[in-house]
Structure formats: structure tokens, C-alpha cells
Amino acid sequence: MTILVTGGAGFIGSAFVRMSIGQTDWRVVNFDKLTYAGNLENLTSVAGNPRYRFVHGDICDQALVDSTLAEEKPDAIVHFAAESHVDRSILSPEPVIRTNFRGSFTMLEAARRRGVQRFVHVSTDEVYGSLAAPLEATEEFPLNASSPYSASKAGSDLLARSYFVTYKLPVLITRASNNYGPYQFPEKLIPLMIANAFEDHRLPVYGDGQQVRDWLHVDDHCRGVMAVLEKGREGEIYNIGGNRSLPNLDVVHKVLQLTGKPESLIEYVKDRPGHDRRYALSSEKLMRETGWRPFTNFETGLAETIDWYRANSAWVAGVRSGAYLTYYERNYGNRARG
Numbered sequence: 044m045t046i047l048v049t050g051g052a053g054f055i056g057s058a059f060v061r062m063s064i065g066q067t068d069w070r071v072v073n074f075d076k077l078t079y080a081g082n083l084e085n086l087t088s089v090a091g092n093p094r095y096r097f098v099h100g101d102i103c104d105q106a107l108v109d110s111t112l113a114e115e116k117p118d119a120i121v122h123f124a125a126e127s128h129v130d131r132s133i134l135s136p137e138p139v140i141r142t143n144f145r146g147s148f149t150m151l152e153a154a155r156r157r158g159v160q161r162f163v164h165v166s167t168d169e170v171y172g173s174l175a176a177p178l179e180a181t182e183e184f185p186l187n188a189s190s191p192y193s194a195s196k197a198g199s200d201l202l203a204r205s206y207f208v209t210y211k212l213p214v215l216i217t218r219a220s221n222n223y224g225p226y227q228f229p230e231k232l233i234p235l236m237i238a239n240a241f242e243d244h245r246l247p248v249y250g251d252g253q254q255v256r257d258w259l260h261v262d263d264h265c266r267g268v269m270a271v272l273e274k275g276r277e278g279e280i281y282n283i284g285g286n287r288s289l290p291n292l293d294v295v296h297k298v299l300q301l302t303g304k305p306e307s308l309i310e311y312v313k314d315r316p317g318h319d320r321r322y323a324l325s326s327e328k329l330m331r332e333t334g335w336r337p338f339t340n341f342e343t344g345l346a347e348t349i350d351w352y353r354a355n356s357a358w359v360a361g362v363r364s365g366a367y368l369t370y371y372e373r374n375y376g377n378r379a380r381g
């Protein structure tokens with residue numbers, strides 16, 4: 044089987060490519076634009092493998108997507124490519140809407156014309172919006188997006204569904220909770236806190252830090268996407284959660300503990316506009332239908348992730364330069380309370 048993975052140079056996509064090459068006999072074509080979040084260093088372990096090919100391209104480029112599908116004839120598409128960060132979507136929504144909605148449309152349309160046998164659309168629990176405790180979203184919950192990021196994901200999620208309902212394209216949709224693990228770009232909570240703690244920089248906690256997220260190790264997420272690709276029912280939606288809900292402040296405390304840094308590094312800063320208070324979801328359906336389970340214990344996974352960032356300081360230094368510093372200043376420069 045040949046699979047085409049979009050966004051395979053990013054955090055989750057690269058873990059999925061490494062897992063596919065390492066644990067299956069599939070050919071993997073990675074289609075990626077290499078935005079600030081895409082990094083071929085994430086793929087050095089597979090780059091020389093004859094079953095792996097990289098195509099540098101934008102998912103909004105219909106002609107290139109069409110010609111790549113015509114050449115590679117993938118049996119399945121796993122669509123990860125996205126602008127994936129809420130804060131950036133607040134600062135600059137245009138590329139987020141373009142890639143996440145328009146780009147998903149391009150991929151769906153190309154898949155429909157080619158008659159691809161399986162299209163896994165990678166969505167997020169953020170499409171459900173903020174949920175009051177003790178609610179846990181099941182796949183039937185209404186979509187209630189709050190940020191330009193989650194709205195663009197909700198839009199593409201619905202568009203993917205429409206291609207199943209209208210054109211019978213064999214679409215499957217996954218909605219995962221917050222991922223963590225190696226190679227995550229240090230703009231998201233966990234890698235940002237780890238990288239700042241290493242350098243004794245302030246750890247910026249938005250608002251009161253009591254917002255709740257459900258933490259899923261990236262390898263557990265990838266195994267979930269694989270389970271859906273191989274065993275999921277066409278037209279169905281599958282939640283993928285880590286079954287580990289924590290307030291942000293608890294996560295930050297754990298990072299400080301594991302890095303041996305003082306609590307005085309915590310800085311409470313102005314809250315994110317429209318900040319969702321709590322995400323929570325049930326993965327019962329995926330577990331029942333495929334036997335998938337999240338294996339990684341959060342404390343173990345976090346300690347291993349910290350070890351990875353410690354051992355890969357050159358990778359961190361490479362991505363925390365240039366445009367990253369501009370972004371950091373834009374997002375945090377004006378945020379101090381008072």
C-alpha cells in the first residue's frame with residue numbers, strides 16, 4: 044500500500060511517517076510545504092529509506108496535488124497538514140483559514156477525482172469548544188469552535204464529512220486531544236515551558252492557569268490514527284484522547300519539578316482572548332471498535348519528553364531563532380500583567 048501523508052514534516056505528521064516506515068511495509072509519500080513548523084530534521088531517520096519520498100508543496104496548490112496523486116497513486120491519504128497553533132491564529136488568521144479550510148478542500152477534491160480508497164482527516168477536540176465539567180464530548184456533540192484555528196478545523200471537519208455524505212468519498216475523521224512528545228515546535232504549552240525552563244526564562248501562564256486540557260502522547264495519537272486508517276468505518280468520526288485531564292498550572296509545576304527549576308519562574312500573564320476553559324472527550328468508540336488504548340503514562344511521557352529536549356538542544360536552538368523570536372515578541376512582549 045502507498046499512503047500520502049500531508050504535513051509529514053511537522054510534529055505529529057513526522058511521528059506518523061516514522062511509525063509507518065518503521066512498523067509497516069507501506070510506501071510513504073510526505074507532502075509538506077515546510078512552513079515554520081515543518082522541519083526535515085524530524086525525518087532524518089527515514090530520509091534514506093526507499094519506501095519514503097518527500098514532495099515539497101502547498102496543499103492549496105491544486106495542480107501539484109493532482110499531479111502528485113496521479114504519479115504516486117496512493118491507496119490512502121492521511122491529512123495532517125495545517126496551521127496548528129491557536130495563538131498564531133489569533134495574531135494572523137488568514138494563513139490558518141487558507142491552509143486549514145481551503146487546503147483541506149483541495150485535498151478532498153483531488154482525492155474524490157482520483158477515487159482514493161481511504162481519506163483520514165485529522166481534526167481536533169477543539170472543534171467541540173469549551174465543556175463544563177464533568178461533560179466529555181462524544182462524537183455526536185455539536186461543534187462549538189472559539190478561535191480562528193478551531194473554527195477553521197471545524198469547517199474542514201464538516202467539509203470532509205460532506206465529501207462522504209455527498210460523493211461517497213471514504214472519509215474517516217479523527218478528533219484528538221492535546222498532544223505532547225519529541226519534535227513538538229516550542230510554541231505549544233509543554234515544549235515552550237520545557238525550553239524556557241532550561242534557559243531560566245519566565246514560564247508565561249495565561250490567566251489563572253486553571254484551564255484544563257487532556258494530554259495525549261504523540262505516539263498514542265499516531266497509533267490511534269493508524270487504527271482508524273486500518274479498522275475504522277467509512278464516514279465515521281473517532282475521538283482520540285489521552286484520558287489525562289490536567290489544569291495547565293499542574294502541567295507547568297510538573298515541568299519545573301522534572302527540570303529541577305524553581306516555581307519563581309512562573310509568570311502569570313494576560314489571558315488568551317476567547318480562551319477555552321476546558322476540553323474533555325471520550326475515546327470509548329475508538330477503543331470499542333479497534334481495541335486501541337492510550338498506553339503512555341503522562342508523568343513517564345513527560346519525563347521522556349524532557350529528556351528528549353535536553354538531548355536535542357541543537358534542534359531546539361535551530362527552531363528558536365529568527366522568525367520564532369519575532370513571533371515570541373509579538374505574542375508575549377505585551378502580555379505582562381499590571
Ligand code: NAD
Nearest residue numbers: 050052053054055076077078080081101102124125127222
Ligand atoms: P505542526 O504545526 O507541527 O505541523 C504542521 C505541518 O503542516 C508542518 O510540517 C507544515 O510545514 C505543514 N503545512 C502547513 N501548511 C501547509 C500547507 N499549506 N501545505 C502543506 N503543508 C503544510 O502541527 P501538528 O501539531 O503536528 O498537527 C498536525 C495535525 O494534527 C493538524 O491538522 C492539527 O490540527 C492536528 N491536531 C494537533 C493537535 C496537537 O496537540 N498538536 C491535537 C489534535 C489535532
Ligand code: TYD
Nearest residue numbers: 129221230231232233235247248249254291
Ligand atoms: P496550546 O499548547 O497552545 O494548545 P491549545 O490552545 O491548542 O490547547 O495551549 C495549551 C494550554 O496552555 C491552553 O490552555 C493555553 C495555555 N498556554 C499558556 O498558559 N501559556 C502559553 O505560553 C501557551 C503557549 C499556552
